[in-house]
Amino acid sequence: MTLESHEKPEVLMKRDSSLLVGLNDQDTKSFFDNQRKVDSSLTVSADNQTLVFDTKSLYGDSANHLALSSGKGPGDRGTATTPFIASAADFDRLNVNKSMDPKNDVVTRSELTQGILHELIQCNTNGNDRVDRDEWLKISGKFGYDDKTANHLYDLGTRLDKKGYSLSEIADRLITKDYMAADLNNTGSLDRNEFSSLLPKDNPQQPPNKGTDQPIYVPNDNTNPQPTPSDTRVTDGSDIYNQLRIDSGVSQADITQVKSALKNVPEPVRQALRDLKPEIIITPNVPVKGAAAYWDAANNQIVIGAGSGMVQEASSHEFWHVADTRYGITDEPGFKQAAALDLQNGALNKIGGLKSILVDDPIVNGTPVGDVFAEVGVSIDRYYGGNNDQTGIAAAMSRGFSNTENWLRQWTQAHMA
Amino acid sequence: MTNQAAFSDKQVDTMVEKVKQFQPLSEELNAIPYQDRLALARAVETKIAQERAPGDSLPALVVSTGTDSRGHEHLTNAQYTTPKGTADLYDLPGTIEKQPLKQEFKLDLDGAHSKHIKTGGKEILYPKAQN
Numbered sequence: 001m002t003l004e005s006h007e008k009p010e011v012l013m014k015r016d017s018s019l020l021v022g023l024n025d026q027d028t029k030s031f032f033d034n035q036r037k038v039d040s041s042l043t044v045s046a047d048n049q050t051l052v053f054d055t056k057s058l059y060g061d062s063a064n065h066l067a068l069s070s071g072k073g074p075g076d077r078g079t080a081t082t083p084f085i086a087s088a089a090d091f092d093r094l095n096v097n098k099s100m101d102p103k104n105d106v107v108t109r110s111e112l113t114q115g116i117l118h119e120l121i122q123c124n125t126n127g128n129d130r131v132d133r134d135e136w137l138k139i140s141g142k143f144g145y146d147d148k149t150a151n152h153l154y155d156l157g158t159r160l161d162k163k164g165y166s167l168s169e170i171a172d173r174l175i176t177k178d179y180m181a182a183d184l185n186n187t188g189s190l191d192r193n194e195f196s197s198l199l200p201k202d203n204p205q206q207p208p209n210k211g212t213d214q215p216i217y218v219p220n221d222n223t224n225p226q227p228t229p230s231d232t233r234v235t236d237g238s239d240i241y242n243q244l245r246i247d248s249g250v251s252q253a254d255i256t257q258v259k260s261a262l263k264n265v266p267e268p269v270r271q272a273l274r275d276l277k278p279e280i281i282i283t284p285n286v287p288v289k290g291a292a293a294y295w296d297a298a299n300n301q302i303v304i305g306a307g308s309g310m311v312q313e314a315s316s317h318e319f320w321h322v323a324d325t326r327y328g329i330t331d332e333p334g335f336k337q338a339a340a341l342d343l344q345n346g347a348l349n350k351i352g353g354l355k356s357i358l359v360d361d362p363i364v365n366g367t368p369v370g371d372v373f374a375e376v377g378v379s380i381d382r383y384y385g386g387n388n389d390q391t392g393i394a395a396a397m398s399r400g401f402s403n404t405e406n407w408l409r410q411w412t413q414a415h416m417a
Numbered sequence: 418m419t420n421q422a423a424f425s426d427k428q429v430d431t432m433v434e435k436v437k438q439f440q441p442l443s444e445e446l447n448a449i450p451y452q453d454r455l456a457l458a459r460a461v462e463t464k465i466a467q468e469r470a471p472g473d474s475l476p477a478l479v480v481s482t483g484t485d486s487r488g489h490e491h492l493t494n495a496q497y498t499t500p501k502g503t504a505d506l507y508d509l510p511g512t513i514e515k516q517p518l519k520q521e522f523k524l525d526l527d528g529a530h531s532k533h534i535k536t537g538g539k540e541i542l543y544p545k546a547q548n
Contacts, residue, residue, distance in 0.1 A: 298511025
């Protein structure tokens, strides 16, 4: 499991502080202005009593299909009468992406959020695809909140929702962050020891910094299970290790980085690697001079240069290109339209000197945007397995090409099934 | 979409001569995107057919195609036939033909190769900006 943080700390700090001062700084405005279309369908009722979400938007076209299954996700608890984190077994329930070595397992921030999201969706017991305030209040005790705190959080949630945050992002910022207070070594994940600090001592489990003397409300109904992204088959990519070819002279650290990249990319990217079965070569001697990595489709090889200091990012970058090869993502009109809009909005000025690294097709309005696609892909890895952006290029590219990022996030979510 | 102007009559004539001389066509064809490649191969096929009279002993070229996973048509073979036998004059780029993959996935690889013709079919990531 990765020890990377779910999001860059500075980003989290900025958003959290924005929340405190009224969500009005420029970066936050920019973020809100570029909200995803998928999030636009999540709305707040006129009386601020309901967060409305559309499962199809959240989970793509597969939502209805998945709703018919009883897949086990991180929020599948077997019983609805226990706190969100009640026992050590919950570590393994939430830890969807298992490590090869169990002692290295951690629960990432993303996994924690997915578990919480599952609870929120399940609380929609009347089937209206809305998290009503009363539904939230019925389950908020599972997270250790008293009614006053729960109402306050709901109010904050409606504000965030109006600004374009998804339900997952709201859960992350308002609930997950409390649990992440147990992340004492600031890795962005909870190891078993840190996780154990969240377990209830005698009584109701409480998030570390949201103490309450109120008893936990125990919902007595769980009649409307909803799908979560983790209802789909999410793996850590270890089954792809047999496609690795490791040349002599490659450090263990670089091998680990490639494996981390495999784990962090979204499942559709891993599936593309399974379908096309490229040989993934890690070598100190890259045949293409000056390259950190390359994807040679004609020979079905990804070649990754060892010792570049950006092995993880370069790996993810090439994995995304393989996904493009498999699915034709950059050929889709939506991708080209989003990239064209970003270019109209001055993306090249926003990314400054990085524009000189843009060399790969397809060409949109005279600009090769193939590398935009791959770096934006690296950037959105953080919403899935963890952060692969070692240089900051991916984040910068995503800021410059925000519509492209939004489009690719939607594409990825829609293909998680 | 195929761009009819992506190749010249001279290119077609050159290829026709290569066919008649049993010379492989892969190098020239794989240097152009797969859409143009197929169009050029078909133009050569047509030209040879036009030159061929009934009962003529001139060789015939038969172009074969397949579709990738998104339904795009690719050239997969160009078979040269004479009364003495047949010969395959075309192979997909690199080692695509040898990959243990379904045909549609092989042609996905061909499509990716075509996107990066100017860099020899490779999508290359440089560690820093190349000025």
